[in-house]
Amino acid sequence: MSVTPMMAQFLEIKAEAPDALLFYRMGDFYELFFDDAVAASAALDIALTKRGKHLGEDIAMCGVPVHSAENYLMTLIRKGFRVAVAEQLEAPEEAKKRGSKSVVKRGIVRLVTPGTLTEDTLLDARAHNYLAAFAEVRGQGALAWADISTGAFHVATCPRVRLGPDLARLGVREVIVVDGTDIGPVIEDLGAAVTPLGASAFDSTAADGRLRALFDVGSLEAFGAFGRAELGAMGALVEYVELTQRGKLPLMRPPQRQSADDLMAIDAATRRNLELTRGATGGRDGSLLWAIDRTVTAAGGRLLERRVSAPSAVEGIIRARHDAVDWALSEDRLAEDIRSDLRRAPDMDRALSRLSLERGGPRDLAAIRNGLEAADSLYQRVFETSCPLDVSNLIGQEGLRDVLARALVAEPPMMLRDGGVVAPGYDAELDEVRTLRDEGRGVIAGLQGQYIEETGIASLKVKHNNVLGYFVETTATHADKMRADDRFIHRQTTANQVRFTTIELSELETKILNAGGRAQQIEDRIFEDLRAAVLDASDAIFAAARCLAELDVMTGLADLAKGETWCRPRVDSSRAFAIEGGRHPVVERALKRDGAPFVANDTALSADGGAAIRLLTGPNMAGKSTWLRQNALIAVLAQMGSFVPADSAHIGVVSQLFSRVGASDDLARGRSTFMVEMVETAAILNQADDRALVILDEIGRGTATYDGLSIAWATLEHLHDVNRCRALFATHYHEMTALASKLDGVENATVAVREWEGDVIFLHEVREGAADRSYGVQVAKLAGLPEAVVSRAREVLNALEEGEREGGSKPKALIDDLPLFSAVPTPLAAPVRDSGVEARMKTVLPDALSPREALDLIYELKALTDGAAG
Structure with a gap:
């Protein structure tokens, strides 16, 4: 059986993207065929039908409406699919001119992948959507990453051993690698998609030319001295973006080099254990970011997430951020006014990206206008103050802002084709054709009234459709009367109506249609002019957007510090770690919601001469893990530039943060809980330096008692003698408390409890000393x-x-x-004597009691209770 022209076209286009589902545009639907349809129908839970046959087999088919396609795209991307979008590249009328069997030209306009999303509905407004590329040249590795929805572009040297931690820090959605590489499992473990490209895409010489062309420069030296691996990674990333966007490159800022030494190193396991940006359920709820985020803009939320994910290790940067929060606290009324203005600032970064990719609409132009207005308002508030942030980038685009303010209506429609985008008075020609178009509609209504009066047919209507244009419609009962009038020319007869036209109506229709089409053409031209003007000013707009985000983070952290009574930490080059009255920010927020207090605790690690380790013992449920985690989170907060939940804090810069708190089976890779624990512990012992902060909880608990004790013992000795770091080490092996007398840098601490009538009461207070037992049986009793x-x-x-x-x-x-x-006989429950209280209470009617009778009743019930007890 021969292939139909349409199926032949589908198969030809599908061959361009064999690994993607093909959304094939047919009118108001995207259709999928063959195996694509089978896969999509299952993933989207939509009906699977068929359309004809191919090679004797039914052609499977399913489809989604164009107007709601983004929702379906989001589902497919989240389930690991890639989607190629093939649009109609010409009007059906053009195809008909080539012959009755000609097919409308179609072509792929973009590949939708996890790392190349730009639509708001497909993105988290408060999180970056990073695409990355990893390259290796002669043993040197590099990682480049970009968010094409905001234009952010970065690169850093990255040996293989650091690839996992760096990808975890960035939360990358998709990673481009050399075809045939063996690093795919490392990437997939972090939940990112792996995209292989040929080795030629990573060629550093070709990459240099590709990057110079992208940024229209003769040399990349102005951006930094990049190694061959860095060039290869950046070049591959740019080539992939060009491939997926079909040549329409988004606005990308010049690449910024990032040094690993400038950031606190945090591996993937630690991020997961401490729940920095994602809680236990995978979302933001319950994470550190959730507890501290008081930003009011999307860009501010993304900047805060970057800082939580990558705390600084540079004293000057940390101090400058603390100064900014301090200033906002001291100017609390002004800070509130700043936050009020910021609430009106839209997401200019993502609006710019959509406009550059020709996916933007009128509301993206309005977002730029509103953002520039908010920036100007904020500058007027701040420029004469002692604000430590440089706010000069908030101004300088007054001309563009004024043009956008004059050109756009206050609330533009979603789509340009809807019309009504350009404000009255901006373009004289547009005002003229609009008047003709709008008055023409009024004339049509007047003409209908004239015809009714002249014919005496009250039900006569002047209507319009896309086939006949304007026409006069009346019921069949009045048809003969209409035909008798020479003015009315018969056009069409339906079951119940007869339709006519007149020369007068046809001429008026021509004027109206031309005016409406001309108005749309003028609005299209004005939109393109405004879009070009915005893109010409993109660097300045990006700078203003970045300044707005910094103001948002500064005032948000100040609002947090004021509301939660947090203190400014002292961060310096020492190896101190002294916290007074420290609290866990997430747990405290949860307890406050329930009206319960949080018990604050001190931490003092003196590390002047070497290691500084607190060996913590005490029962489960007493708060050991909370104390461990809160100290790690306080270090993260301090170095990201925030105030901290404590009465005071002195922290020597932490170079690396390691946390092994809690573990679970890794069944997919055949690793038990104990194996996972040992792998994570090995990573700490092999990498921690003397400026690291290490948090360890219950090392060795997944094996036999003596095996576990010996591993925990040796681990503590290694941290003390070899790593020489600051550490908090919680254990149930009380034998290890003897190490405090053998190792100079180890001190014992315990969580206080109180026993009462066989039960244990947790005081959640960390004290010096060692626990004498674990109270496991009492905890088991509490568990039921x-x-x-x-x-x-x-x-x-x-x-x-x-x-x-x-x-x-x-x-x-x-x-x-x-x-x-x-x-062993089951213990008998203690006999309960009937006091008669329950029977007496059944006879009481509370509303009928006087105060005196109520008091007498209490004495009576007390006597019954005492009698039963005796």
Whole structure:
């Protein structure tokens, strides 16, 4: 069976993007065929139909409406698909001119992939959407990354060992690699898509030319001295963007080099354990970012996320950020006014990107206008103050701002084709044709009234459709009367109506249609002129947007510090770590919501002569993990430029942050909980330097007691003697508390508890000293284990402890002497005596009691209770 012209076209276009689902535009729908349709129907939960046959087989088909395609695209991208969008490149009328069997020209206009999204509906407004490329040249690695929705473009040297941590820091959605590389699993473990390209895409010489052409410069030296691996990574990234956008490159800022030494190093496991930007459920809720984000703009939210993800390790930068927050706190009324103005500032970065890719609409131009107006208003508020931020970039585009203000209506429509974008009075020709168009509609209404009066047919209507244009319509009962009038020319007869036209109506229609089309043409031209003017000023607009984001983060952090009573930390080049009254920002926020207080704790690590380690013991549920995490989060907050949840804080710059708190099976890679724990611990011991802060919780708990104790013991000694770092080490192995007397840098700490009638009360207070036991049985009781299990556990524990005191008998011998669980009678519940209180209360009618009778009743109930107890 021969292939139809349309199917032949589909297959030809599909061959250009064999690894992507092809959205094939047919009128108001994107259709998918063959295997694409099968995959999309399952992923989108839409009906799978068929359209004809190919090679004797039914052609599977499904489709989605064009107007709601973005929602479907979002679902497909999140499920790991790539989508090629093929649009109609000509009007159907043009195809008909070539012959009745000609097919409308179509072609791929973009490839939609996880790292190349630009639409607001497909993006998180408060998070970057990074695309990255990794290159290696002669053993030297480099990582380039860009957010094409904002124009941000960065590059850094990156040996393989640091690829995972860097990708985790950036939260990259898609990574371009050399075809055939073996680093795919590292990337996929972080949830990013892997995109292979041929080695030629990473050629550094070709990349140099590609980058010079992109930025229209003769040399890249003005941007920095880039190595061959860096050039290769940047070149591959730019080539891929050009490939996916079909030649329409977005506005990209000149690449900025980033040095790893300038940032606190945080690996992927630590980010996950500390929940810096993502909570336990995968979203923002419950994360550090969730707890501190008080920004009021999308760009400010993205900047805050970058700082949380990559705290600075440069004293000058940290101090400048603290100065900015301090200033905003001291000028609290002005800071509130700044935040009020910022709430009116739209996302200029992403509006600029869409305009550069020709995907922008009238509202993107309005976003630039409104953003420049907000920038000017903020400059007028701040420029004469002592604000530590440079706000000069907020002004300088008054001409563009005024043109946009005059040209655009206050609330433009979503689409340019909807019309009504340009404000009255901006263009004289447009005003003229609009008048003709609008008055023409009024004339049509007047003409209808004239015809009704002249014919006496009250039901006569003048209507319009796309086939006949304007026509006079009346019911069939009046058709003969209309035909008798020479003015009315018959056009069409339907079941119940007859349609006519007149020479007068046809001439008026021509004028109206020409005016409407001409008005659209003029608005299209004005839109393109404004778009070009905005793109010409893109560098200045980007700079203004960046300044707005910095003002937002500064005032947001000040609002946080004021509202939560946070203090300014002292950050310097020492190795101090002294926190007074420290709190966990996320836990405290959750407790405050429930009306419960948070118990603050101090931390003091003296590391002048070497290692400084606190060995923490105490029961589960007492708050050990909270104390460990809060100190790590305080370090992150201090070095990202925020005030911290404490009464005071002195922190020597932390170069690396490691946290191994909690673990789970990695079933996909065949690794047990214990194996995951050991891999993460090995990474810490192999990488931590003397300026690192290490947080370890329950090392060795996933194996036999003596194995676990020996591993934990050796790990602590290595941290002390080899890494010589600052560390908080929580354990249930009380034998390890003896190390405090053997190692100069180790001190014991414990979480205070109180026992009451066999139960344990957690005080959540960290004190000096060591715990004498873990209170595991009491915690098990609190968790609701059956009383028989709790009682049996007490018996076994007592036997083991007694045997140890009496000469260290082997546990097996002790347990062999205990009766079996089944032989131990179940404890009987204590008898409850009937006090008569319940029966008496059933006779009481509270509303009928006088105050005196209520008091007498209380005495009566008290007597009944005392009698039952006696």
